Amino acid sequence: MNKYRGKTNSKADDILLALDETLAIFKEENYEKIVLSLKSSNPADLKEIYEKAYQKYPYPLHLGLTESGFGTLGTIKSALGVFPLLNEGIGDTLRISLADDRVEEIRSCKTLLRLAGRRNDIPNMIVCPTCGRTLIDLKPISREILAHLDHVFKDVTIAVMGCPVNGIGEAKDADFGIAGSGTKDVYLLFTKGQPLGLFEKEEALGKLYQMIEEF
Ligand code: SF4
Structure with missing residues (x-):
């Protein structure tokens, strides 16, 4: 050269x-x-x-x-x-x-x-930036979910939000989401802006992964 x-x-x-x-x-x-x-x-x-x-x-x-x-x-x-x-x-x-x-x-x-629109089977992950309303340690659970999504090949959007009230609204376009609830180790699951219920961490993640699987 x-x-x-x-x-x-x-x-x-x-x-x-x-x-x-x-x-x-x-x-x-x-x-x-x-x-x-x-x-x-x-x-x-x-x-x-x-x-x-x-x-x-x-x-x-x-x-x-x-x-x-x-x-x-x-x-x-x-x-x-x-x-x-x-x-x-x-x-x-x-x-x-x-x-x-x-x-x-x-x-x-x-x-x-x-x-770039070159692949439509890569999951999209939304993670809130955290603020004074954040109710959970967002980083570890986000990283755990991201590691799971490494093995998913679907056009699905997942949100991980720090608080339930604003979180659901801010992530209303997400197919599925998980948010801090204010109670230690209890998380709110939601879909398309609608709450699905409160669950302890392992159950919440299990349900989230199952919904992604069935999506
Ligand atoms: S979802 Fe809640 S914790 Fe996250 S930035 Fe919005 S208001 Fe703050």
Whole structure:
């Protein structure tokens, strides 16, 4: 790639020039099953590179931002680079490369695919931001439900809310929801803005998972 740097007016065109040379070698060797991966660590460059490659080559494209970092930093950078492309219908395979737990990579991929409308079998999870009305420790139960949803492939929206009164209203579009009740280890289940009853934690989660299963 280095020998092509600065050969054209854009970084994207330099990369495609280098790619042309590589593809010529593949052609000589009669390689036909080709997937192109043209990663960059800059979200803006990534968009230009992949848009041009999409127009120019007949091969499937593997998307991803490289060296994006970890946690929020890596996820935001990756999303900024990849989401516009997914939204344009560009990209055939995807990796969100994070210096983080691999589970977070997969969750980020699934979320982006759902938000870009490229997959309709990824659950949507709503979690309230918490405020002075919060009645439960929201993070552990949210994480528990999220881990369950990792294995669900359905277009279903689940809400986890800190309090019952505002929570049900704020999450009225959710298919199913769970909210703090004010009594320790007792949770309110609801569906589409309607309460279903109060249950102790294990029973509440069991019922929630069963409703998701039957959805
Ligand atoms: S659902 Fe309740 S706890 Fe959560 S942000 Fe809204 S009012 Fe606050």
